[in-house]
Amino acid sequence: MLRLIFIISIFSSFLPGTSLQAQDYVVSEKLDKRSKKLMEEAEALVRRQQFDNAIATLNTILAREPKAIDALILRGDMYYSKKELALAERDLEAVLAMSMDYKPRLIYQLGLVEYGLEKYEEAAAHHRAYLLRADGHDRYHERVEKYLRNAEIAAELRRNPVPFSPESMGPSINTPGKEYLPAFSADGRYLVYTVNYTGREDFYYSELKEDGTWSKGQALTGVNTVENEGAQSMSADGRLLYFTGCNWPDSYGSCDLYYARREKGQWGNLRHAAPPINSEHWDTQPSLSANGDYLYFTSTRPGGFGGSDIWRCKRGLDGRFGSPENLGPTINTEGNEQSPFLHADGQTLYFASDTHPGLGDFDIFISRMLLDGSWGEPKNIGYPINTSSGEGTLVVSLDGKKAYYTTDQNTKEGKPLDLDIYQFDLYWEARPQPLTYVEGRVLDAQTDAVIEGADVLITAEGKTTTFAQVRTLDDGTFLIVLPMGENYALEASREGYLFYSDRFELAGAFDREKPYRLSIPLQPVPEELSVNGEQPIVLKNVLFVSGSAELLPMSEMELNRLVQLLKNHLKLNIRINGHTDNVGDDTANQVLSEARAKSVYNYLIKQGIAAERLSYKGFGESQPIAENDTPEGRKLNRRTEFEVISLGEQ
Structure with a gap:
């Protein structure tokens, strides 16, 4: 109640027809000789940054003269410098109780102290009081307007807490030492994190077991060095690690970015x-986009x-990253922004800032990419995820449901710092957009041997640029993340093989809990025809207007791939096969299937493929590859194929 009366009294002193009677106080010039001498000594101690000795001297002055206002102000400043905010608040309140005219800036400075004490409503009240008094004619006016906005937003965040129930990742990961900065593969099954057990930062890794628990963390040999390494980001497939190395022999600045690969x-x-990624300045905290096209990082x-x-760098067609571009003033401020985490959706950025309005020190913010590719206004992720203490990197799982962060809450008094990795359910509004992923293994259709180095290309429907392009690893596998909201075409190819295509329709609702898992058989380009003929290749991205033989524009990319295959292998002679489901009249289906096959035949001829190398045939509903009693089955049966029917001369 007394505090409320004090704040109201400050406001009332600036309203028309009101006044606040100043209480008596004593300035330094009016102190007795002994106190003046002590004041000079205290000021000298402050200049030498001997704050404890200065406070002791000021205590002596105030014991002799409790109303020594300059001594109170200086002692409050010292407590603020030492982050003893409750004592700083006590002294500043005592000064303002004596006089608010002596040094009016103390009104907003008291607000800063209260902000640090998480008394956001009171901080806002003092900032408003100062602005009302200054009336725009003060050099601090713009600064205090910003302080007021921060305090008001902080108060609003505290009044509206978000769901937050963190839990430890368990003893397999966390120890009485320091574990922090987790990074996951897109499927969530592989974890790399930073530890500091010996005074040196190293990487540890863990794998998710069948029972949902994590394996015991182990040192990441092959990456750890005698130097410090940390602040890492893993590629979606868990095979590429970008990280920070500080003071390495080949570094250009204090910290540079490095990368390592996992092979076999x-x-x-x-x-x-x-x-151009690294410079002579501080370059750290990488975050690699899921499709590998962008590398985000922090730099000075x-x-x-x-x-x-x-900042971020874009990967060019040659596989190299180009010059860094700043994310601009919507994200970056005159203060410090750091710890970027670009979610696998490629459109949701989590980062830390000490300047965007929040609860104090570094808070975590979210920004979402707009349709024009720019970043939307950052939003504070909320209290109690953010607190008056500094919050660092936040990592979010592929499905957006789980978030991971580091906390020192298990540090025992008088014991060394204990950092642990915790997880919590991320509330709905802070989640990224839904997505899934496709992982597969490319195999030789005849031998079942894995195919390393096959090109896997995904294109979003209606787009002319490739969404993602990877090569299969030594075990024939690949993994690509697919955000919802678009339909995607996949093609897998390798020199010496016919290609494979697939299609993922994610423009509508879909179950993001179930990723696509594919086994992709690539047929070798035949040197001679087998006795039973060659297996037809389904062109899953060749589509027609419903009930018509008119090709949809989105079919051209796959048809052009077939054109290129025929131009590269001149001995291949193929037949285009058309198929329908069993809905409707048998005769009509037969006619439609043949007309669709002919449309593809005509397209290939227009692209320069000799007619004598091509033929077409419609099979109607006579050769289903799935049951016709479900929408999914009928969709599979409505298909266009190509089949190698003979081999000519090269």
């Missing part, structure tokens, strides 16, 4: 990311807006 189950092949390089900014 082993990590190694460490590489310096080199210019020139050209930014503040201390540390978030």
Whole structure:
């Protein structure tokens, strides 16, 4: 109640027809000789940053003269410098109770102290009081307007807490030492995190077991060095690790970005990311986009807006990253932004800032990419995820349901710092857009041997640029993340093989709990025809207007792939096969299937394929490959294929 009366009294002193009678106080010039001498000594101690000795001297002055206002102000400043905010608040309140005219700036400075004490409503009241008094004619006015906005937003965040129930990731990961900065593969089955057990930062890894628990963390051999490494980001398939190395012999600045690869189950092949990614400045905290096209990171390089900014590099067609671009003033401020985490959806950015309005120190914010590719206004992720203490990196699972962060809450008093990795259910509004992933293994259709180095290409429907392109690893596998909201075409190919295609329709609702898992058989380009003929290849991305033989424009990309295959292998002679489901009249289906096959035949001829190498045939509903009693089965039966029917001369 007394505090409320005090704040109301400050407001009332600035309203028309009101006044607040100043209480008596004593300035330094009016102190007795002994107190003046002590004041000079205290000021000298402050200049030497001997704050404890300065406070002791000021205590002596105030014991002699409790109304020594300059001594109270200086002692409050010292407590604020030492982060003893409750004592700083006590002294500033005592000063303002004596006089608010002596040094009016103390009104908003008291608000800053209260902000640090999480008394956001009171902080806002003092900032408003100062602005009312200053009336726009003060050099601090713009600064205090910003303080007021911060306090009001912080108060609003505290009044409206978000769901937050963190739990430890368990003893397999967390120890009495320091574990922090988790990074996951897209499928959530592989975890790499940073530890500091010996005074040196190293990587540990863990794998998710069948029972949902994590295996015991183990040192990541092949990446760990005698230097410090940390702040890492893993590629979606868990085979590429970008990380920060500080003070390495080949670094350009204090910290640079490096990367390592996992091949045949082993990590190694460490590489310096080199210019233009690295500079002579602080370059750290990488976040690699799921499709590998962008690398986000934190840097203090020139050209930014503040201390540390978030930048990104785009990968070119040659596989190299181009020059860094700043994310701009919507994300970056005159302060510090850091710890970017770009979710696998490619459109949701989580980052930490000490300047965007929040609860104090570093808070975590969310920004979502707009339709024009720019970033939307950052939103504070909310209390109690954010607190008055500093929050760092937040990592979000592929499905958007789980978030991971580091906390020191298990540190025991008088014991060394204990950092642990915790997880919690991320509330709905802070989740990224839904997505899934497709993982597969490419095999030789005749021998079942895995095919390393096959090209897997995914294109979003209606787009002319490739969404993602990867090559299969040494075990023939690949993994690509697919955000919802679009339909995607997949093609897998390898020199010496016919190609494979697939289609993923995610423009509508879909179950993101169930990723696509494919086994892709690639048929070798035949040197001679087998006795039973060659297996037809379904062209899953060749589509027609409903009930018509008119090709949809989205079919052209796959048909052009077939054109290129025929131009590369001149001995191949093929037949286009058309099929329908069993809905409707048998005769009509036969006619439609043949007309559709002929449409593809005509397209190939227009693209320069000789007619004598081509033929077409409609099979109507006579050769189903699935049951016709479900929509899914009928969809599979409505298909267009090509089949190698003879081999000519090269």
